[in-house]
Amino acid sequence: MNLFRRDREPSRRPVEDVDLDSLLALVAESLGYSYDFALDGSSVTLSGESDLVVRLTGLRREAGRRAREDWPMLVSEHLAHAVATAGDRLDVCDLEQARPLLRTRVESVDDVPDLTRVVGRHLSADLVELLTVGSRAVRPEEAGCWPVAAVRALDLAVANVRREDRLWVEAIELSGTPVTRLTGMTPSAATHLRWLGDHLRVPSDGVLVVLPDPYTLLVHPVDGIGVVRAIERLRVHAERTDGLSSQVYWWHGGRLTLIKADIVTRRGQTRLVVAPPPEFAKVLARLAV
Incomplete structure (x- = not known):
């Protein structure tokens, strides 16, 4: 099908939109579809065995933020995804449909192949909170x-996580050090840090946190010099689980901060080398007095 029909007025749309349409047309044809663009460019109808309307508003916005060399990949993924999910009742582009299903999932930055292809925000330098649907x-x-x-x-x-997801809270010990384990049914456990005080007492200096997997939090209060031993116990436990993160974090003031702690083996002896961030180092110095 000809992209530019003679019976329509000459396009007054931005050249970038026209160029993107040309890519969309090429990809649609490669997938075996004919196509028909809405006059305002907000959608394209793919015609094959049945018709499929593909929304383009979000694609155009994303293309505007990306270099042109990224456009072929964006277009190919967008149309391929639309075709693959054509039978789904849920239209994620419709916020009213998607809103009740929106959740979060925390992953290691290293486990996300391309952060530009997901929607999310950093919880720390090495952890990202992703927006999910289903x-x-x-x-x-x-x-x-x-x-x-x-x-x-x-x-x-x-807000959906807080309203609908629940955590189970239990007291356990790690080699004699008491910690609290909070476990959920969804991979949104770290999201619950925002209202951790609803589940347990949170001292003014915050808590230590490890995330052995997206469903679990282990926390220990920062309320005495015993926190140094707790860092060691939590770090060793996180290393053994080989899960979401092997590191220990400090949750304080609504922020999750990495407490870098390396397990070093030298001459047959293993020890923990901790390099606390400056703010946390001040807390340790005060607690040691």
Whole structure:
């Protein structure tokens, strides 16, 4: 099907949109579809055995943020995803449909192949909180269809987690050091740090945290010099579980900060070398007095 029909008025749309349409047309044809663009460019109808309307608003926004050399990949992924999910009842581009299903999932930055292809925000330098719908991450071009910014969508997901997800709380010991384990049914456990005080007493200096997996938190209060032993116990436990992160974090003031602790083996002896961030080092110095 000809992309530019003679019976229509000459396009007054930005050249970038026209160029993106040309890519969309090429990819649609390669997938075996004919196509028909809406006059305002907000969607394209793919025609094959049946018709499939693909929204383009979010794709255009995402393309505007990316270099042109990224456009072929964006377009290919967008149309391939639309075709693959054509039978789904849920239209993620419709916020009213997607909103009740929005959740969060925490992953290691190293485990996310391309951070530009997901919607999320950093909890720390090495952990990211992803926006999900159902069991999968939301794509930027899907969130780009919504009438709210991505940060607002993440806040909606966090509100859903707080309202609908629950944590089980139990006291355990790690080699004699008492810690609290909080376990959930969804991979959003770290999201619950925001209202940790609803589950246990949180001292003014915060708590130590490890995340052995996305469903679990282990925490220890920062309320005495015993916190030094707790760092060691938590770090060794996190290393053995080989899960979401092997590190220990400090949750304080609404922020998750890495307490870098390396397990070093030298001459047959193993020891923990801790390099606390400056703020936490001040807390340790005060507690040691």
